[in-house]
Amino acid sequence: MRIFQVGPFSLALLLFFLVPLGVLLVVSFFESDMIFGMRATFSLESYVELFTTWNTLWLYLSTLKFAAIVWAITLLVGFTIAYFLVFHVRSLLIAIGLFLLCTVPFWTSNIIRMISWIPLLGKQGLINQAVIGLGISDEPVAWLLFSDFAVVVSYVHLFTLFMIVPIFNSMARIDKTLIEAARDAGAGRLRTVWEVIVPLSRSGIALGSIFVIVLVMGDFFVVKVMSGGQRASVVSNIFEDINVLLYPPAAASSVFLLIVVVLIVMGVLRVVDIRKQLAG
Amino acid sequence: MGDHTKKSKDSAAMTKPAGLTRRTLLKGTAAATGLVAGSAAMGGFPTIWAQEDITINHSGMSYSTLIQIAEKATEDLPFTVEMSVTDHAGMLNRLTTQSDSIDVADIELWMRVITVPRGVYQAIDPAKIKHWDKTTSIYREGQFAGNQVSRQGVSPYEVTYFTDGDAKEIADGESDYATMIPGVFNADTLGIQPQAIGRPINNWHELFNDEFNGRAAGMDIPPIMIMDAAMCIESTGEYKYADKGNMTKDEISMTVDRLIDLKKKGHWRALWGTFDQSVQLMVSGEVVIESMWSPAVTAVRAQGVPCVYQPLEEGYRGWGNGLSLMRHLEGKRLGAAYDYLNWYYSGWMGAFIAKQGYYLGVAETAKNYMKPYEWDYWYEGKAAEGDINDPYGTNMEKAGHVRDGGSFVDRFSKIACWNTLMDNHQFLLKKWAELQTA
Numbered sequence: 214m215r216i217f218q219v220g221p222f223s224l225a226l227l228l229f230f231l232v233p234l235g236v237l238l239v240v241s242f243f244e245s246d247m248i249f250g251m252r253a254t255f256s257l258e259s260y261v262e263l264f265t266t267w268n269t270l271w272l273y274l275s276t277l278k279f280a281a282i283v284w285a286i287t288l289l290v291g292f293t294i295a296y297f298l299v300f301h302v303r304s305l306l307i308a309i310g311l312f313l314l315c316t317v318p319f320w321t322s323n324i325i326r327m328i329s330w331i332p333l334l335g336k337q338g339l340i341n342q343a344v345i346g347l348g349i350s351d352e353p354v355a356w357l358l359f360s361d362f363a364v365v366v367s368y369v370h371l372f373t374l375f376m377i378v379p380i381f382n383s384m385a386r387i388d389k390t391l392i393e394a395a396r397d398a399g400a401g402r403l404r405t406v407w408e409v410i411v412p413l414s415r416s417g418i419a420l421g422s423i424f425v426i427v428l429v430m431g432d433f434f435v436v437k438v439m440s441g442g443q444r445a446s447v448v449s450n451i452f453e454d455i456n457v458l459l460y461p462p463a464a465a466s467s468v469f470l471l472i473v474v475v476l477i478v479m480g481v482l483r484v485v486d487i488r489k490q491l492a493g
Numbered sequence: 494m495g496d497h498t499k500k501s502k503d504s505a506a507m508t509k510p511a512g513l514t515r516r517t518l519l520k521g522t523a524a525a526t527g528l529v530a531g532s533a534a535m536g537g538f539p540t541i542w543a544q545e546d547i548t549i550n551h552s553g554m555s556y557s558t559l560i561q562i563a564e565k566a567t568e569d570l571p572f573t574v575e576m577s578v579t580d581h582a583g584m585l586n587r588l589t590t591q592s593d594s595i596d597v598a599d600i601e602l603w604m605r606v607i608t609v610p611r612g613v614y615q616a617i618d619p620a621k622i623k624h625w626d627k628t629t630s631i632y633r634e635g636q637f638a639g640n641q642v643s644r645q646g647v648s649p650y651e652v653t654y655f656t657d658g659d660a661k662e663i664a665d666g667e668s669d670y671a672t673m674i675p676g677v678f679n680a681d682t683l684g685i686q687p688q689a690i691g692r693p694i695n696n697w698h699e700l701f702n703d704e705f706n707g708r709a710a711g712m713d714i715p716p717i718m719i720m721d722a723a724m725c726i727e728s729t730g731e732y733k734y735a736d737k738g739n740m741t742k743d744e745i746s747m748t749v750d751r752l753i754d755l756k757k758k759g760h761w762r763a764l765w766g767t768f769d770q771s772v773q774l775m776v777s778g779e780v781v782i783e784s785m786w787s788p789a790v791t792a793v794r795a796q797g798v799p800c801v802y803q804p805l806e807e808g809y810r811g812w813g814n815g816l817s818l819m820r821h822l823e824g825k826r827l828g829a830a831y832d833y834l835n836w837y838y839s840g841w842m843g844a845f846i847a848k849q850g851y852y853l854g855v856a857e858t859a860k861n862y863m864k865p866y867e868w869d870y871w872y873e874g875k876a877a878e879g880d881i882n883d884p885y886g887t888n889m890e891k892a893g894h895v896r897d898g899g900s901f902v903d904r905f906s907k908i909a910c911w912n913t914l915m916d917n918h919q920f921l922l923k924k925w926a927e928l929q930t931a
Contacts, residue, residue, distance in 0.1 A: 247918060249610050250589065266923060271930035337778045355707055358779075359763045438770070441763025442713030443756060445929035453715065453922050456582045457914065458589060458607055 241464035259465035291376025299384040334358040359441030376421035383417030419485035547572035553599025603914040616670035632675040646738030646911030673815030675854025680809035684785030697728035710783035713764035802897035808909035874900030
């Protein structure tokens with residue numbers, strides 16, 4: 214009986230995903246009143262406000278910029294690490310051991326890992342002590358902390374593993390004889406990577422990209438702390454609304470963010486058909 | 494907003510299960526250790542429901558909703574008091590959607606503006622509060638030390654009374670229906686590092702001074718920072734607001750634009766969002782001047798970094814809390830809640846909170862629970878005759894230190910405005926987003 218196989222999962226999906234999503238959608242059309250709460254009417258007020266504010270565009274551009282930069286760096290770093298683990302470490306045991314090492318930072322909380330950058334990047338931090346100590350500069354370098362740079366560093370540190378894992382998984386399933394065949398056919402190392410390994414790791418790259426982009430798009434804490442409160446994200450704006458019970462604008466903003474993220478994910482899936490890749 | 498987060502001595506949600514056995518035991522110990530004064534003060538509490546299993550839930554923000562208070566109250570009273578800590582958004586959410594889950598709401602003044610019309614509270618009868626006439630006149634009468642207290646922002650007096658027993662409308666003036674009993678309150682100003690600055694700082698406009706370019710911090714809490722910014726702008730003499738606490742849209746635009754200009758010049762090292770961040774900015778030497786909350790300055794000094802909570806000519810920005818009774822309370826539970834409010838004013842709580850640098854609605858009774866020199870230090874602004882320790886026994890200041898800002902009267906005679914929630918708050922948020930994308 215198929216129903217017993219999909220039943221429980223469908224129920225969970227319905228209760229914990231579709232129902233809340235429905236509520237979110239309904240509330241986004243309510244009218245908001247800070248003093249008396251929201252009024253259950255049909256109003257486009259929140260959406261009109263959202264789409265007639267230039268800042269919505271700047272916020273999305275800022276968040277998308279971070280997503281793009283972080284995606285590029287985590288992809289490069291993640292791919293390189295996964296490649297090293299799969300194709301350069303000969304012993305499977307050592308490869309798994311090194312892979313586990315990559316997860317060590319995840320034994321502490323996100324917040325600790327993020328905040329631990331502050332004493333390193335600060336004006337009197339380790340890097341600036343070195344810069345001044347070595348006589349490279351007399352003044353501490355200020356842009357290391359509370360800047361876009363600091364935000365990107367934190368994101369990369371926090372999210373690279375989400376790129377490593379799926380790519381590692383895809384690469385591990387590549388038939389090693391294909392590499393030998395490429396070499397026999399006269400392909401150099403770079404050409405082998407580009408024409409054999411990258412296409413065969415596509416599903417991993419796609420999954421990792423989805424993880425990283427979605428995580429950056431949904432963040433509000435890292436960007437706040439590491440930019441020293443001088444950058445916002447789409448979500449941090451939603452948070453400000455919730456702080457004073459302005460639920461309808463927050464809901465409208467969430468619905469739009471959801472649409473944007475779904476479009477991005479669909480875009481990625483259009484380039485790489487993960488189902489087919491995984492099935493194959 | 495305004496999360497005056499005390500360094501996390503508390504966890505996210507604290508509930509204190511208490512059995513009668515332990516309670517009786519603790520009562521015995523307390524008596525044995527000689528807190529006779531305390532026991533005497535406790536004498537007046539009715540004990541008719543001594544055998545009842547009543548739990549009173551006190552919910553609020555981390556700086557005033559401390560587990561030690563619930564432990565002590567449970568020890569002293571014949572029922573259990575439990576504490577739930579949440580952030581501002583969570584608190585407002587619970588107040589409006591699950592108000593039955595709270596008995597006593599310990600919330601900030603401005604939060605009443607948006608929660609009272611929703612009918613979640615019941616009126617408190619001042620006659621049932623033993624020390625009502627001793628509660629601070631700042632809340633009760635809108636007067637302090639013979640002067641009118643500033644009404645800019647959400648001032649305590651403006652939200653202390655309901656119009657009637659229906660408890661859905663805030664009264665303009667006094668009535669027999671109190672919205673709350675005055676709770677923890679304080680005054681904020683700039684924190685500075687005197688040695689790094691090397692000259693006296695006496696005015697708010699110094700926060701905008703180019704001299705501190707890249708070494709200054711503000712808050713990333715729009716309704717509070719807008720007030721500090723307004724204090725700075727008025728201090729430069731550029732503009733005088735009709736009411737800083739309730740600006741017009743033009744005034745909001747002008748004020749936030751000023752912050753944006755400063756940001757573009759690289760003036761702000763950071764705009765902080767939590768208590769801990771403000772402490773770290775000072776301790777790590779990132780900034781030498783910033784908007785700061787009084788206990789944060791103490792926390793910086795406790796780490797060996799000289800830091801002053803700087804009184805300024807234009808005065809302070811005040812903030813405050815109060816304890817409200819939720820509408821669903823009735824019968825014995827209502828009686829127990831009143832007993833808890835009376836306990837709250839009986840002295841122990843006043844001393845406990847005063848030793849952390851805050852003030853409580855009723856101050857006088859705290860004297861019984863503080864050493865005379867502690868009272869003189871915290872309330873009278875006199876030099877400490879002995880070491881000043883926080884209620885957990887950690888040393889805060891050495892003997893001889895004088896509290897920044899002086900006595901309680903000195904501080905609160907100079908409140909220029911209060912933390913607020915403006916009518917144009919939504920517009921402020923929109924404008925604030927511009928600051929962050931600038």
